[in-house]
Amino acid sequence: MTTPMLMLTRPASVLPKTALALVGGLVLLFLILPIIVIIPLSFNSAPYFTYPMPGFSLRWYAEIFGGSSTSTMWQRGILNSFIVGISSTVLATVLGTLAALGLSQSTWRYRNVVFAVLVSPLVVPAIVSGLGLFYVFAKLKLVGTFWSLILAHAALGAPFVVITVSATLKGFNQTLLRAAAVHGASPSRAFYEVTLPLISPGVISGAIFAFVWSWDEIVVTLFLATPPQHTVPIRMWSGVRESFNPTITAVATLLIVMAIILMAIVGHLNRRSARFKNPSP
Amino acid sequence: MPNHDQDPLIKFHKVNKTYDGKTFVVCDLCLDIYKGEFLALLGPSGSGKSTTLGMLAGFEHPSSGSITLAGKSLQDIPTHKRKFGMVFQNYSLFPHMTVMENIIFPLRMQGISRKDACRLGQSALEMVDLGDPGMGTRKPDQLSGGQQQRIALARALVFEPLVILFDEPLGALDKRLREQMQLELRQIHRRLGVTMVFVTHDQSEALTMADRVAVFNEGKIQQIASPMQLYDAPDTAFVASFVGENNKLGAKVIHSQGNNCNVELHDGSRGEGLSPHHLSPEVSVVLVIRPERVVVSPGEGYRNRYRGRVNEVIELGDQTRLRLDVAGNEEFLVKIPRTHGAPEYRVGQDLFVGWRSQDCRVLRA
Secondary structure, three states: OHHHHHHHHOOOOHHHHHHHHHHHHHHHHHHHHHHHHHHHHOOEOOOOOOOOOOOEOOHHHHHHHOOOHHHHHHHHHHHHHHHHHHHHHHHHHHHHHHHHHHHHHOOOOOHHHHHHHHHHHHOOOHHHHHHHHHHHHHHOOOOOOHHHHHHHHHHHHHHHHHHHHHHHHHOOOOHHHHHHHHOOOOHHHHHHHHHHHHHHHHHHHHHHHHHHHHHOOOHHHHHHOOHHHOOHHHHHHHHHHHOOOOHHHHHHHHHHHHHHHHHHHHHHHHHHHHHHHOOOO | OOOOOOOOOEEEEEEEEEOOOOOEEEEEEEEEEOOOOEEEEEOOOOOOHHHHHHHHHOOOOOOEEEEEEOOEEOOOOOHHHOOOEEEEOOEOOOOOOOHHHHHOHHHHHOOOOHHHHHHHHHHHHHHOOOOOOOOOOOOHHHOOHHHHHHHHHHHHHOOOOOEEEEEOOOOOOOHHHHHHHHHHHHHHHHHHOOEEEEEEOOHHHHHHHOOEEEEEEOOEEEEEEOHHHHHHOOOOHHHHHHOOOOEEEEEEEEEEEOOEEEEEEOOOOEEEEEOOOOOOOOOEEEEEEOHHHOEEOOOOOOOEEEEEEEEEEEEOOOEEEEEEEEOOEEEEEEEEEOOOOOOOOOOOOEEEEEEOHHHEEEEEO
């Protein structure tokens, strides 16, 4: 009995603790360093990607929002990203939510197979999806239209919605639907009054994931888009290839800010849905 | 009290329920429920009582047979048009709505304006003793289990339904709270006169609250009677063992006339009791005797008089419980009220026990 007592009282774990903190810190630093490096550069007064910066300036932001031909190109890209992102997110959210609801109520033995097929875009390499979609849409004469981008992004963004909504439905108490029905709610009324409000955190997080995914998608978009449909990431990619223009650091900063806001919303929703799931004492 | 002379409000006629076509969860069920009565469906789990309630609510559909409400078949009426109130075991309050929103949910579904609904909701809250201001704006997860169940009750009665269904509603509460809720439910039933159908596996709960109790076992109703009838005159050995404590002695019929039945116990001694049905000679039976109806040192007038040996003496404050060895049953229980001057008993003591013929049920084994 003395040995465990000794182990409890001995101040032995200082070294492993320090090592853990060090390794953990390094990993976090590695993950966040690209972001930390890019953001200050977007305020650089000189047109180089170098530190130390000679001065502070908003000229690269002015380059995006100004009236020059490059500005028009960036603005067009941002607009395209929003068109594709919002349309495909709406589509993915509606279809993904319906799929998750159907799968959660199904007792069909192959429902797991259906689920796997629905979320397969997450594991299929984007280049394979892009190539396949390119062939299909070329046959349908949709390549080079917004439709091809919206449909492709919806199909590839829907898995996020299916997964998040399915997770929310796992904690959903089906007796609530009986309670709604017995107290006079028709099935559709019960869906709007009870199911939808309770799974909305999952629906919204799924939608945000789908949007963020569409927002920085590049591979599939490269296959399907012609210059009039080019989105922000495509513009950035070709911008880097053609010339080293610090404007893209400003664009990148805007993208990062947007992603942080959206992720904060997801975090908030997850806390909210956790509260609803806790069974009461 | 309900009037059993009028037509039943709800009628189950030869209802069967099977999921696989072979085993019947509910088998050939006939059940009449009268307006204004408090009917308990009592039975162990898997006895078909919850399925019966589920078919009444419309969650499940009979495989065959009919259920009628006020003479009209419920066959094609979906749950949301049956207009029942219901209280569930796990409360099933809507977690995203406030207490008041939960309670007025049935009223809103009927298209009643929010203002009127809230007025009715407040009086429903007062009915369940939660009328204090501020209660309506709280969320269900801020309330205790007992409070949540009261809210669920308020939601079930706010729209003055014809019938309120209860699916083991007190199972999740602790004992003290459960007993308190039983009495309150009973009072609310008296006050409103609403028909209540209450599923439970707790026999004391059923006996405390119900006007009538239907005892279920293996998909069939074993007996349907008032709590006292059920206790005093069980019809089957299952009911006798499920409701309250009972002593059982194996025997066979020698001779019976009407309800009177003469039997021979396994140890050869003779006895006499009442049977619910006519029993032919040589039929195997069990004699069922309530522990508190057994008399120690009975007079010569008792036809049922046996020698017993004390195996255990348990003093329980208000009563003494003796465990005896009687006619081959080593677990024979006797309850004796502890009154002034009652004799003392000790282990190993030999004594005589007896009971009146009308306190002994003779039931098919």
